[in-house]
Amino acid sequence: MITSFSTKFLFKNIAKTSCAFYSKESTSSGSLAEKKESEVQNYTGKSNLLEKKKTGIFGTSTVPINTNFPNPKGVDGYDPEFSVKELVEALPNTRKTQGAKLAQEIKETMSSFSIEKTELLEDIGFVRHNEARVEYQFDTPEKLDLWKTGCDSDWKEGFSTCSLVPSDRGTAIFSGNISTKVLKDGRVERAGWASIKLEDRKAFNRKKFFSKWRNFSHLLLKIRGDGRSYKIMLHSPLSMDFTWGDSFSYPLHTHGGPYWQYEKIPFSKFFHTVAGRIQDRQYRVNLEDTSSIGIVLMDRIDGDFRLEIDYIGVYNDTTHVEDFAYETYTLPVFNTHGF
């Protein structure tokens, strides 16, 4: 039930496939896409398509929960077949990379340990009107590496493509092609999505939460789009399996053209979704549980797309006093969600 300390960081190639896991919408779970490409091609004489998903006793779910997880350990990307020899070989490299991360972390904590720092004051709650903080930029390859891309063709569930490349202006360009053509394997019902997702972690694979953003009122993005409507997702998976699909979403509309667009989205307007489905019981996004952010395109329009991102940050508007934009009804005591 509880995600234990994962060995995922030992295997970089596996970690990369897990990025789009939570942003998938109505296509079914990607457990089968974990199969290696060579394995699929070895089935000569039989159909090259993936086998049909088995329905478990608890039914199928598009959200990864421990009853439909690809391996018994319940850890995404966990391979029970690896030997101790491999582990020993990987150990020095892991110690080096994670040790460097830890040293950087300690250094940052020590340097910001002063009451004089404005950032520390911001974290406590002294945020003034019109104050902004830029959190994620795209001007170096290291910063770009924090973002993983994913689209339905990565999971062999469609024909869309996408890429995230740096531009010569110090920005990142998220571009590709969306195709709503459905793969005829009898399993996939909808297709046509592409997304980028942040995979920013502290040393030893610990989660980094956006708790520093909690005193700001808006999410701020400087983007240049193409007139299509994207979607922002604030992912907040926690340790229990029923929260693994939790995310808070809001559409990101672009106006296109040569002008830059400063898009400010109030945190109060994000609504609760699980695997892209809006939930009946709504509550405000809790930024202290939110650990990742993603930008998804799934607007059912075939064709090329292009979104240039300069930075992602937060902004404070003290005149914005709204706590939550949607009705939060009190449900009856006996309801389908439990007490």
Added chain:
Amino acid sequence: MAAIIAFKEKKGRTHVEFINTALKYVKEYGVHKDIETYKCLLDVFPKGKMIPQTAFQKVFLHYPQQQNCAVKVLDEMEWHGVQPDKEIHDIVVNAFGEWNFATKKVKRMLYWMPKLKHSNKYLDRRHVEGKSLSPSELAGIALKMMSRDPAASISLLKFSDSSDQKAKWLATSQSPEQKRLLSVMQQGEEVFVDAGTVYVQDNVVQYVVLTGKSKVPLQSEFKKEEMDDDYSNWFNDWKYQRREPQRSLHEQPHETIFGMGAIFQNDNATALRWIDHLQKTNPNLENLRIRVRIEGKSST
């Protein structure tokens, strides 16, 4: 539609099979954006027969095949962005009862879809949806969406020099501030004409843009505010603040945008006609070196 009515008259039993087959061909017939299609399809289900009567029927999926099929129709409707109305809700209620699973789906759609319908502040979807717009009209909507200056005026010019008048047109969007920026350009400076594409819902519009080098030095967008209580030279601070160079909206970080437009076909020769048209209102343009960079970058 005629087929649906014919099916209803026959009073067959294979509702689910009929609807599933019909749903496959909805897009092929081009009626996937029409709410009447979905109303007709859901109306096929018999009324009253499938409403749960006992508590057991209410808790468990009563008539599961039919309900799943109805949810599938509603999901298809949502996928194509068709807004549900009260009538479609009533059709489902009459077939499956007030709080059944399929009815819950339509209630959720009725709750959420109107909420997010007009969340796009850049484009009023009422101008585009359900209308067959000509390319020039679409270009006008696209230019209005892209021009961030409220003072920009959008004009359309139709050519009369050909036999088919309707096919040849130019659209331009320029604001007084952009005209002023263009008029202060020095003799022999370079301006560029580039092409781009923009989506107006599911329509692709090609546009052209006239740009030049930015003259105001690049400043940081953020001002670092120091928290000090030193007001001894407040007058000088205030005076300096007023004298700071102001960037206009059109002076973007890496380029200055002098105007935008759309033309009936994107190639260098036609873009020059657009420049000719711009020169009538911007006489300084003839002193500048114009580089048209449309072909080779995008295919027409």
